[in-house]
Amino acid sequence: MSDTPFGFGLPPEEPEDGDEGKKKDQQSGGGQGPANPFGFGDLPGAGGFGGPGADNPLAAMFGSLNPTDLGAAFQQLGQMLSYEGGPVNWDMAKQIARQTVAQGTPDGTKDASVGAAERKAVEDAVRLADLWLDDATSLPSGSASAVAWSRAEWVEATLPAWQELVDPVAERVGAAMGDVLPEEMQAMAGPLIGMMRSMGGAMFGTQIGQAVGVLAGEVVGSTDIGLPLGPARKAALLPANVEAFGKDLGVPQEEVRLYLALREAAHQRLFAHVPWLRSHLFGAVDGYARGIKVDTAKLEDVVGQFDPQNPEQLQDALQQGMFQPEDTPEQKAALARLETALALVEGWVDAVVHAAAKPRLSSADALRETLRRRRATGGPAEQTFATLIGLELRPRRLRDASRLWASLTDARGVDGRDDLWHHPDMLPTAGDLDDPDGFVHREQMDFSELDKMLGEAAGGTGSKPDLRKKDDETEGDDAE
Numbered sequence: 001m002s003d004t005p006f007g008f009g010l011p012p013e014e015p016e017d018g019d020e021g022k023k024k025d026q027q028s029g030g031g032q033g034p035a036n037p038f039g040f041g042d043l044p045g046a047g048g049f050g051g052p053g054a055d056n057p058l059a060a061m062f063g064s065l066n067p068t069d070l071g072a073a074f075q076q077l078g079q080m081l082s083y084e085g086g087p088v089n090w091d092m093a094k095q096i097a098r099q100t101v102a103q104g105t106p107d108g109t110k111d112a113s114v115g116a117a118e119r120k121a122v123e124d125a126v127r128l129a130d131l132w133l134d135d136a137t138s139l140p141s142g143s144a145s146a147v148a149w150s151r152a153e154w155v156e157a158t159l160p161a162w163q164e165l166v167d168p169v170a171e172r173v174g175a176a177m178g179d180v181l182p183e184e185m186q187a188m189a190g191p192l193i194g195m196m197r198s199m200g201g202a203m204f205g206t207q208i209g210q211a212v213g214v215l216a217g218e219v220v221g222s223t224d225i226g227l228p229l230g231p232a233r234k235a236a237l238l239p240a241n242v243e244a245f246g247k248d249l250g251v252p253q254e255e256v257r258l259y260l261a262l263r264e265a266a267h268q269r270l271f272a273h274v275p276w277l278r279s280h281l282f283g284a285v286d287g288y289a290r291g292i293k294v295d296t297a298k299l300e301d302v303v304g305q306f307d308p309q310n311p312e313q314l315q316d317a318l319q320q321g322m323f324q325p326e327d328t329p330e331q332k333a334a335l336a337r338l339e340t341a342l343a344l345v346e347g348w349v350d351a352v353v354h355a356a357a358k359p360r361l362s363s364a365d366a367l368r369e370t371l372r373r374r375r376a377t378g379g380p381a382e383q384t385f386a387t388l389i390g391l392e393l394r395p396r397r398l399r400d401a402s403r404l405w406a407s408l409t410d411a412r413g414v415d416g417r418d419d420l421w422h423h424p425d426m427l428p429t430a431g432d433l434d435d436p437d438g439f440v441h442r443e444q445m446d447f448s449e450l451d452k453m454l455g456e457a458a459g460g461t462g463s464k465p466d467l468r469k470k471d472d473e474t475e476g477d478d479a480e
Helices: 017-027 057-062 067-081 090-103 118-132 150-179 188-214 239-245 253-273 277-290 297-304 314-319 329-357 362-376 380-389 398-422 430-434 437-438 447-459 471-479
Strands: 145-148 234-237 292-294 323-325
Touching: 067 380, 090 150, 090 188, 118 234, 118 253, 118 323, 150 188, 150 277, 234 253, 234 323, 239 253, 253 277, 253 329, 253 362, 277 292, 277 314, 277 329, 297 362, 329 398, 329 430, 362 398, 398 437, 430 437
Parallel strands: 145 234
Antiparallel strands: 292 323
16 A cells, blocks of 8 residues: 555645746656646546546536635545534535535536526416316415525435435445445455545445436426425426427427426425325335345455555445345335336326416427426436436336326316325225226225224224315414
8 A cells, every 4th residue: 555645645745947947747647736636537428537527526526726725625524524514524525515416517617606587487387387286186285485506505405315315325334334244354354444434424425416416407396206395385497408308399488487386386286285295205215225235256355455545445446336125026016016106106197287388389299298308318417326326216007097087086086086185005906007998987985984993093983084175274274
């Protein structure tokens, strides 16, 4: 191992001919000038340490340094190595995400504070969207407020949800790092394992931060991936991304904003008035994560060849992916449960929004198809999450679910369709998506006795909760 810890080379000796010698030395590549103060060398794809688009997490953290920045850089590296928190360094994740947002999107658009006119436009769009949705669903408005976020504000608001999604898988990696060494070596290698876990938390934080930062440049609201990422009952749109989304569609910007507001408001209704849905979705993600096994062979290679002079090894291992779903009936069932849940949420939103928009917006069909394709293909950030946590948060059966909800509307009406959200056991299954007509015309299950028992146990009347309760009734109850 190198005599200099972590590959940090000593400062170059002062040339005898002063400043002229410094220039010659830097031009000839000798020594290590300020452009590469840590001696890591030029990493592939990094454009030199701290270069634009650097894949090296240290480059993402430090950027282009000059000698006056060295103290802060060493302090930050010390914080990374001394991290003793959970499996992901979320402070670092937030920092990297905000730095990624500040760099702008590939098309050159930069993040900016949202102005008063944009905030009013979003508030008006969400208010009108809620009026239109009243005719398309029995669920009342779920938006207590409407907000317009910058990309940086989206990062801040959604990080708690990402933490809930990512920590279960990252925890498995942290535990696996200590398990790959023989037991008799673990006591001796304690400091190394501790350092590796700190580095692992930092690398995971860096990767998650980069992915969240990129995703912040793509999303148009708080529910784009079918999960409630933002605060409850707060409908949110990102004006800069809404404008970028509609740029080449040939559709008036007002219609684009209104259609996206319809989708955001529909998601908010569902998550606000189906109280078990959020925990059901996040529980499905957690259940799937518990069935993921770490590729210990790959991890053993990383541990066995780990060189403190090359901390980016852990980063490379994460980028290549080290998670494999276990090929068991339980894991297959967990994946099917998660994919079906995501498809049912997105399918319901798709069907309800189309019913509300079709009679009123000439561009409804075009916008619907664009959103469907966008959700089906995903973006680079979603691919990063698939590599990191072994899971693609995409509703593979969106079209099937949308057709089923539309058929239910025709057969049972809006109330009959939305009544299925009373209980998860009433929802269609993956098999029902294969045979929607069979589900639509199947005799409806009678949950009255179960509802009565649950109601009595809760000290109530035994009747089902009325999901169609209107906002004015709710406000009246609150006033009382």
